[in-house]
Amino acid sequence: MPTYKAPADEMLFLLNDVFHIERYSNLPGFSDASPDIVAAILGEAAKFSEEVIQPLNRVGDTEGCTRHSDGSVTTPKGFKQAYDQFVAGGWIGISAPAEYGGQGLPGTLTVAVNEFLASANMAFTMYPGLTQGAIAAILMHGSDEQKARFLPPMVTGTWTGTMNLTEPHCGTDLGLLRTKAVKQGDGSYKITGTKIFISAGEHDLAENIIHLVLARIEGAPAGTRGTSLFIVPKVLLGPDGKLGARNPVTCGSIEEKMGIHGNATCVLNYDGATGWLIGEENRGLQAMFTMMNEARLGVGTQGLAQSEVAYQNAVAYAKERLQGRSISGAKAPDKPADPIIVHPDVRRTLMTIRAINEAGRALVVWTALRADVAYRSDDEKERQTADDHMGLLTPVIKGVLTDLGFANAVMAQQMYGGHGYIAEHGMDQFVRDARIAMIYEGANGIQALDLVGRKLGKDAGRAVMAFFNEVQDFIKENGDDAMKPYVAPLGEALGHLQQATMWFMQNAMAKPDNAGAGSYDYMHLFGLVALGYMWAHMVKAAQQKVASGDGEALKAKLVIGRFYMERVLPETAAHLKRIQAGAASTMELPAEAF
Amino acid sequence: MPTYKAPADEMLFLLNDVFHIERYSNLPGFSDASPDIVAAILGEAAKFSEEVIQPLNRVGDTEGCTRHSDGSVTTPKGFKQAYDQFVAGGWIGISAPAEYGGQGLPGTLTVAVNEFLASANMAFTMYPGLTQGAIAAILMHGSDEQKARFLPPMVTGTWTGTMNLTEPHCGTDLGLLRTKAVKQGDGSYKITGTKIFISAGEHDLAENIIHLVLARIEGAPAGTRGTSLFIVPKVLLGPDGKLGARNPVTCGSIEEKMGIHGNATCVLNYDGATGWLIGEENRGLQAMFTMMNEARLGVGTQGLAQSEVAYQNAVAYAKERLQGRSISGAKAPDKPADPIIVHPDVRRTLMTIRAINEAGRALVVWTALRADVAYRSDDEKERQTADDHMGLLTPVIKGVLTDLGFANAVMAQQMYGGHGYIAEHGMDQFVRDARIAMIYEGANGIQALDLVGRKLGKDAGRAVMAFFNEVQDFIKENGDDAMKPYVAPLGEALGHLQQATMWFMQNAMAKPDNAGAGSYDYMHLFGLVALGYMWAHMVKAAQQKVASGDGEALKAKLVIGRFYMERVLPETAAHLKRIQAGAASTMELPAEAF
16 A cells, blocks of 8 residues: 655755745745744644545545435545544635635645645545635635635635536637526526536535636627636525525536546536626636636646655655665675665666656745745735746646656656556556646646747746846856756756747747747746756755755755756757757648648 | 557558568568558458457456456456457467468568557457467477467467466566476476466456466576476366366456456466476576567557557547637638647647657567568578567667657547546546556566666677668668758767767776666667667658659658657757766665665
8 A cells, every 4th residue: 555754844944944934924924934833734734644635545546436316426435534624624724814714824835735635635635725726716806795705614614616617618728618607687697508527526525615617698709708707606505694505506427537536527517507706797717817827836736746655655665675686786685686776777767756856846835935925925026026937937837747747656656567557556546646637727738838828928028037047147156066066057958948938039920830839848948947946956955954064864965956967957958959940840741641 | 439540551651662571572471471462461450450349448448357256257348259250360370380270471460460459459459469479489499299289279269378477576586486386297297376467367268278387396496597487278188188177277366457457467376286397497587588579579569559549549639629729820710719730739749649650660560570580581690680680679669669659648648638537538548558568578677678788788789780780871871862851860869879888888887887777768769769760761761652653642751750850859869968977876875865
């Protein structure tokens, strides 16, 4: 059976030593996040993840969710009790505003906790995760009355939330959606249509489910400019605010999926269900977009989370499985064979995963801190810079950490040989669960297009120029001998990224296919540079701690950072070359030739 | 539901126009393989694959195999009838010697047919596939009596075969195996032990199953030098040669796996089962090794096969799914959106898969032809050269085509967005089925070690030098303008491969970890060069056909070949750089630091 130990120490190293969370104490909520409070929260989150929901991960996979003939859905055995514990712990609202029952702590803490939860049990974590997304949407776009009515039970978790975008013929291209909203005399709307792929769409964990639904108001313009966002509760509220009649929104079926079986992915049928407009008419897509950064950061974290738990289990197996002898001489001569961790190709695999995970976590934490600045700072300029960062890095984190997270889970599974293919070891579940993160919340190809087509050129390239300058400045300021092995390759990789950016500027205006054909490589090139930058920061922090005599355990960081530069980063040159090849051979064949 | 159309035309292009099968007519069996016979056989194989077993692929996945309390196993619905048809068609023995009931045709034809079958239904195809492996072992190492007794029913398929190597504590390192063989007075042995991961280990398709079992004869030396190979039939033969008593070898359980559910992967318990030594005592491993080239070529083909069928379905979806508009202007203005094949990133994905599949198929066919020479030529020098080629390219084909085949299946699944994650579309089955090919028949890390540790230095590098010379000569002879866009990048990639080889020669003797740490990159670097060489050949053949006015349809090859050179091949530089980084950062941390 797989195991999991939440990397709380890693997280504290990032928060305290690399990103100096104490520097943010001027932001609301951060003064309550003293180092000991943060450590205590992470410790509790680790415990809950390891002891309560990790043991349910395989149960969720094998048992899945069950839809009954009346449309109700039962979650896997143990999920309900675990969820009750989760609610009792107040976890959903740790970063939500105090006025709605939250603890108002930094959003960064929620992001950190969510990594642990997603490693332990991704399918379970999606229930509260989607609730957090819905809370964010209502906070940002809801009326005061809507906030007062819906947020408190969602913040505690007695109600959960969902996002309803996709329809059978309409995924990425939301302008095609057909779900209809008809205005009623009392200001409410009747919603009719079919939504698919609705995670946590129906279940037995909570008293009520608050669906956020994209629909088209009768007579609205065609395309994306005619979509509006609605709040549609599963159970309507009586005039006393208590739960009343069932709203006609029902689960038509549960999808049979490759993974995340513990989460009920529903077809939801809206048959004239009562809903209320949230935000402005025909501005539904904008309302969705403002919360997408957070949701995408969350999905990027899921990629990292599956990679981390798969890595931990691969390490355990590699230390325990005896097979063959080290080429440099037996390491365990008293045993029938050496543990496979002695073999260089096993090491290469483990080091690759670890180098990506540790930098990936840094990238997530860094960006979560920027998100806190963007949402909480009272300095407009600071907010803008932080918002630029988030907009730029979000598609990178979502696309790159989920691609690499999946690839890493596959590599970790490979360490088990044939045993990795057998369900009982749990490695195949990590692979199957990780797979969805590359797809949902905008397939990774869409992330690449968002980055290249939307984010690069935005505000005359302000965000990307700021990122380049920041990395360049760091390289310049850290040219000493100790840092050189790290910043020299980082500088070369940054050069590749800058050349690729320049190439788009010169070649994609006249021929946009050149941007499209290179976008995926660009996203990964960007990711490699960003992860390399994170390594440079972590190495620097580790060197300082080691020099102060306080960081013996951090010496490994210097090695893993070097491995990253030598073994992971060289890929940037190939990405650049592919981008510079342009779209010609990619687009030359007519569609019929396929 | 997924569909499949066997690429018979592609195969004929390779056999006739690229590799000129007619040049092999001096070899036994090839004179019977006239172009029309070959076309007819491929046509029939295509039909069987498309019409009989492809429709059973999803049934096999969802239903799986069932073990009953008496240890018997039922295959999924429809498998038995399909298998009977397969036997009636004489497919298993098309390349087996006529004296045992085969048709004696080139082994290359079996390889070609097996690609179609494995695309249509990988789990089904493993039953006859393992039989072919067992036939090869008995042909090579069995006594005349064993051949006469066991081969005829295996060649027709009324009996099937298996390979029994793995034990719970013993996978790659076969020296650890414990299954025991005790010699009896009549010259037979009693076999006792547990074997795991036995594909096609028990089922209801055939009257008998011939298990080939690695075991240790009582008193044999420890390690690999003490293993012997045995024939252990499921049902013993009476003195009249008819089926008699049940041998005590039973299926203890069926593994619950990530994929290939239609194949029964068994734990087999041998409780004093009667077996007969095949080949010499304590030379069992050598006997296994001589048949491994073929088996590994077969598994490489499975990677290609899953990639091909996943590609075909991704293309169909990309042409049909309407979503978004082309960045260069609407392509289907009469429809609500353009088919997604207009988007450059979708094209990039499809072209990548296709460029790898077409070259992968060429590499398999080329190597299969070399295998026919190695087994059938009466010229010793020719046999040696062909055998060198096979030894060198086999780990490359197994490791690279299965890694890329899996990656391609994942990319093809990605084209479906959320629908790719839903079982009914079948894309996730391709991914799950393809996954095993990276693991079994020697995990890919072992292929890389075989290539670098064993094949490179063998006979003073004779095989690898011959390969380099061949590619170099082709490049020199084809420097004309039409070929330059292909041979120039190929030459650069070959240079990377040669530098990597040189680096190993200079750095791995004193420090073998340098070879181990670079082996995986080397295998992929080698694969990219080999696939590039295949593209150069295919492009040249296509150019000739186009020039002769006979190859309009082949013009696409010139584009796909260019795409390969521009978009796939640039990876070689990154592999070289990683190899040249050496083992230092990979091996520096102590095992406890993980």
